[in-house]
Amino acid sequence: MFKSRGGQAGPTRALLAVSFVVALILGSVPSISLAAQDAGEPQSGGRLIFALNGELTCFDPQISAGDSTNLVARSVLDSLIGQKADGTLVPWLAKSWEANEDVTQFTFELETGITFSDGTPFNADAVKFNLDRIANPETGSQYAISLLGPYESTTVVDEDTVQVNFSEGFSPFLQALSQPNLGMLSPTATAEGQPCGPVVGTGPYVFSEVNPSESVVLARNENYNSINPLAAHEGPGYVDEIEFRYIPDDAVRVGSLSSEQVNVAQVIPPKDVQGLTDAGFTLLSADRPGAPYQIFVNTESEQWSDVRVRQAFQKSLDITGIVETLYLGLYDRAWSPLSQPTVGFDASLIDSWPQDVDAANALLDEAGWEWNGDFREKDGQRLVARWQFISTGRDQRELIAQLVKEQASEVGIDVQIISVGIAEYLQAIQNGDYDLGEFSFVRSEPDILRNLFSSSNIPSPERIAQNYSHVNDPQVDAWLETAIGTLDQDVRNEAYAQVQQWAITNAVVVPVYVQTELTVVAPGTNGLTYDVQAFPLFYDVWLEQ
Amino acid sequence: MLAFLIRRLLAGIFVLIGATALSFFIIRVIPGDAVTTLLGGTPTTPEVEAKLREQFHLDQPIFVQYGLYMQDLIQGDLGTSMRSHEPVSTTIKDRLPSTMKLTGLAVALALAGGTTLGIFGSLLPRGPLERLLSLFQFGMVSMPSFWLGLILLTIFSFHYGWFPATGDRGWKSLVLPACTLAIPSGAVIAQLLRDGMNQVLKEQYITTARAKGLRELTVRQRHALRNALIPVITVAGVTVGSLLTGSVVIETVFARPGIGKLAVDSIVNKDLPVVQGIVLLAATVYLVTNLIADILYAAIDPRIR
Numbered sequence: 001m002f003k004s005r006g007g008q009a010g011p012t013r014a015l016l017a018v019s020f021v022v023a024l025i026l027g028s029v030p031s032i033s034l035a036a037q038d039a040g041e042p043q044s045g046g047r048l049i050f051a052l053n054g055e056l057t058c059f060d061p062q063i064s065a066g067d068s069t070n071l072v073a074r075s076v077l078d079s080l081i082g083q084k085a086d087g088t089l090v091p092w093l094a095k096s097w098e099a100n101e102d103v104t105q106f107t108f109e110l111e112t113g114i115t116f117s118d119g120t121p122f123n124a125d126a127v128k129f130n131l132d133r134i135a136n137p138e139t140g141s142q143y144a145i146s147l148l149g150p151y152e153s154t155t156v157v158d159e160d161t162v163q164v165n166f167s168e169g170f171s172p173f174l175q176a177l178s179q180p181n182l183g184m185l186s187p188t189a190t191a192e193g194q195p196c197g198p199v200v201g202t203g204p205y206v207f208s209e210v211n212p213s214e215s216v217v218l219a220r221n222e223n224y225n226s227i228n229p230l231a232a233h234e235g236p237g238y239v240d241e242i243e244f245r246y247i248p249d250d251a252v253r254v255g256s257l258s259s260e261q262v263n264v265a266q267v268i269p270p271k272d273v274q275g276l277t278d279a280g281f282t283l284l285s286a287d288r289p290g291a292p293y294q295i296f297v298n299t300e301s302e303q304w305s306d307v308r309v310r311q312a313f314q315k316s317l318d319i320t321g322i323v324e325t326l327y328l329g330l331y332d333r334a335w336s337p338l339s340q341p342t343v344g345f346d347a348s349l350i351d352s353w354p355q356d357v358d359a360a361n362a363l364l365d366e367a368g369w370e371w372n373g374d375f376r377e378k379d380g381q382r383l384v385a386r387w388q389f390i391s392t393g394r395d396q397r398e399l400i401a402q403l404v405k406e407q408a409s410e411v412g413i414d415v416q417i418i419s420v421g422i423a424e425y426l427q428a429i430q431n432g433d434y435d436l437g438e439f440s441f442v443r444s445e446p447d448i449l450r451n452l453f454s455s456s457n458i459p460s461p462e463r464i465a466q467n468y469s470h471v472n473d474p475q476v477d478a479w480l481e482t483a484i485g486t487l488d489q490d491v492r493n494e495a496y497a498q499v500q501q502w503a504i505t506n507a508v509v510v511p512v513y514v515q516t517e518l519t520v521v522a523p524g525t526n527g528l529t530y531d532v533q534a535f536p537l538f539y540d541v542w543l544e545q
Numbered sequence: 546m547l548a549f550l551i552r553r554l555l556a557g558i559f560v561l562i563g564a565t566a567l568s569f570f571i572i573r574v575i576p577g578d579a580v581t582t583l584l585g586g587t588p589t590t591p592e593v594e595a596k597l598r599e600q601f602h603l604d605q606p607i608f609v610q611y612g613l614y615m616q617d618l619i620q621g622d623l624g625t626s627m628r629s630h631e632p633v634s635t636t637i638k639d640r641l642p643s644t645m646k647l648t649g650l651a652v653a654l655a656l657a658g659g660t661t662l663g664i665f666g667s668l669l670p671r672g673p674l675e676r677l678l679s680l681f682q683f684g685m686v687s688m689p690s691f692w693l694g695l696i697l698l699t700i701f702s703f704h705y706g707w708f709p710a711t712g713d714r715g716w717k718s719l720v721l722p723a724c725t726l727a728i729p730s731g732a733v734i735a736q737l738l739r740d741g742m743n744q745v746l747k748e749q750y751i752t753t754a755r756a757k758g759l760r761e762l763t764v765r766q767r768h769a770l771r772n773a774l775i776p777v778i779t780v781a782g783v784t785v786g787s788l789l790t791g792s793v794v795i796e797t798v799f800a801r802p803g804i805g806k807l808a809v810d811s812i813v814n815k816d817l818p819v820v821q822g823i824v825l826l827a828a829t830v831y832l833v834t835n836l837i838a839d840i841l842y843a844a845i846d847p848r849i850r
Binding site (some may be wrong): 248334463465 | 575576577578579580581582583584586587588589590591592593594595596597600615628629631636641695698702703704706707710712713744746781792797798799800801802807810814815
């Protein structure tokens with residue numbers, strides 16, 4: 001999974017190799033690759049300019065679900081728990097934790113002597129303030145609230161001990177705590193601030209300048225006294241300031257980087273990578289955990305309720321070829337509703353469903369679909385797949401759709417691409433007005449499968465949810481329940497493996513590609529790394545002066 | 546003249562009410578629900594959904610929503626953005642100066658460059674040079690602005706590094722986007738003016754003026770230009786309005802904070818209060834610029850007074 005190009009240092013490579021082996025033993029594959037150029041001792045000072053592809057409309061990750069919001073907030077907020085690149089959970093603001101037998105109660109021992117950048121002490125009261133705030137519907141949390149699941153309450157045991165209570169077992173809570181969305185905000189500053197305004201945390205940087213719709217600047221927190229388990233050093237950060245500049249246009253982002261008007265740019269199109277690395281820039285590539293980009297087949301739609309039709313569609317496609325053609329070997333193809341770097345990914349699915357046009361034709365023959373002209377028909381009805389497709393231009397997905405349409409037509413399936421905006425798309429999904437839908441989501445926790453396949457998450461006009469396949473299967477629900485009610489990683493992995501295999505065997509999804517973050521770094525910028533969800537970490541970054 | 550202005554203003558108020566009502570209903574009728582769009586991409590809970598619907602009155606019948614909206618609007622309250630939780634008036638106020646600077650400079654450049662080129666073109670004798678100029682102007686009119694922007698960026702920012710590629714800090718960051726915006730409009734004005742001049746110069750009163758022995762320059766400036774300018778002013782008026790909203794592409798390419806980009810982002814994301822605020826603003830701008838154009842006609846052409 002290592003795809004770093006440019007000056008890799010010997011010792012770092014050894015370190016990577018070690019962590020890779022450790023990760024393999026632990027049963028997950030790290031998605032990370034470090035840009036540790038051999039440039040000597042870190043130096044303090046300077047302004048790092050990072051080109052973001054998206055704009056920040058909300059600075060509070062407890063409210064917003066935006067990728068950019070999380071990316072920026074990560075340098076400002078610390079979490080109770082950290083998640084290493086290999087998926088293991090390590091102490092951060094919480095020194096230690098334990099859970100009761102049925103995973104409904106978690107008790108955390110907190111680090112002492114840590115203060116928020118506004119001077120407010122970090123303690124048990126602050127933890128309770130944050131979790132209660134997220135769980136309160138008045139806050140308007142768009143995503144964080146769902147990470148709390150069946151949250152009931154937080155009890156302050158003493159100054160440095162909190163107990164978090166759930167109405168049902170909820171093991172994904174620990175990983176959830178490591179996300180910026182459940183990062184710790186200063187109770188004082190949050191109570192005084194505007195909703196969605198710049199947040200105050202215990203992290204190594206603080207918000208210093210907001211230029212709406214243009215940029216946001218973080219300044220070093222000189223009084224930083226927290227510890228960061230994901231970092232290589234202690235004490236204050238190296239660079240004085242980090243400027244996040246919003247540059248939505250790909251070509252302009254690439255040009256700004258190549259002319260070194262910015263130090264780092266994210267979401268670099270695969271076609272531009274070669275040119276930049278040839279010019280001495282360093283590529284940082286990381287595969288995102290969670291739900292890879294995948295096509296969902298609506299099992300409640302009339303023609304597609306037949307498993308043979310779904311399997312035929314799945315087998316008609318040469319996903320490997322599509323992904324290699326479009327992404328020049330920089331993205332991996334997906335094999336499961338979980339992407340490869342996700343904890344709990346079932347590696348037995350790799351290579352388990354190659355393209356097989358003969359088998360696809362046989363399945364459709366057996367199901368009674370007969371050729372009539374260019375497509376197949378049954379009872380005078382053509383075999384049609386209405387694909388609700390979001391036209392964002394992102395990752396050249398339009399071309400995926402075209403190639404899928406072409407390949408499916410070879411076995412007689414008429415894929416009709418309905419290209420719409422996001423608002424219209426979501427409405428069609430809620431109305432159930434589709435045969436194929438699409439979705440991807442980043443989270444380093446297999447519980448994301450519950451969002452995709454639990455019968456309680458079927459979208460309807462009254463319910464916003466992501467079980468786009470309309471899977472309603474007691475066995476699947478049971479596996480998901482088992483996994484959520486235990487911290488035993490073997491039991492969880494086994495249950496999640498069952499769900500993944502079920503999803504592929506029943507062809508309710510066709511996973512396409514693993515979302516990959518391609519970030520390119522200009523010469524002279526060192527120490528940039530990714531966290532487990534492929535968001536860059538800035539605390540160790542330093543600039544050659 | 547005063548009666549003319551009052552008539553225009555009264556009509557303007559009705560246009561404003563009509564524009565806000567139309568945008569209010571259209572954005573609610575077209576497919577896609579605001580709360581679903583905000584929450585649909587991530588796992589969420591039904592409680593949050595219900596809370597948001599209540600907060601933005603989306604649980605009410607559409608006419609009740611309109612009543613509540615107008616009630617707030619009359620008190621000067623444009624509402625709160627669904628995405629940023631910021632008052633819409635603040636959002637617009639933050640973005641407006643950037644767009645105004647850009648549009649202001651672009652209009653000035655387009656008018657200055659367009660008139661100069663137009664007059665120059667009308668002076669040229671028929672021949673290859675005149676045809677070349679015409680072809681050049683035609684090319685500039687038809688060039689998509691994002692493409693033009695990228696070309697200017699590649700040459701003057703990425704290659705020579707004379708100007709910053711993006712953002713809104715200082716006059717330097719204004720040059721490339723303003724030129725990108727001004728070039729097509731300037732070319733339209735140049736073509737219009739040249740055609741207008743050529744037309745007017747065939748008129749009999751020009752012959753009369755020449756026959757009176759007036760100098761060619763006086764004939765052109767006093768008699769021909771004035772008449773040829775009338776369609777130019779009409780177009781310039783419309784251009785100001787369209788530059789304001791048409792700055793979308795420029796603002797995206799040059800990553801500038803501005804109203805155009807805000808409008809598109811808000812429409813795509815169904816941020817209803819912001820969309821309504823921008824429609825109100827755009828309608829006001831169109832009205833004011835048209836009013837100014839009307840006054841200018843009257844000043845230039847006594848027949849209209």
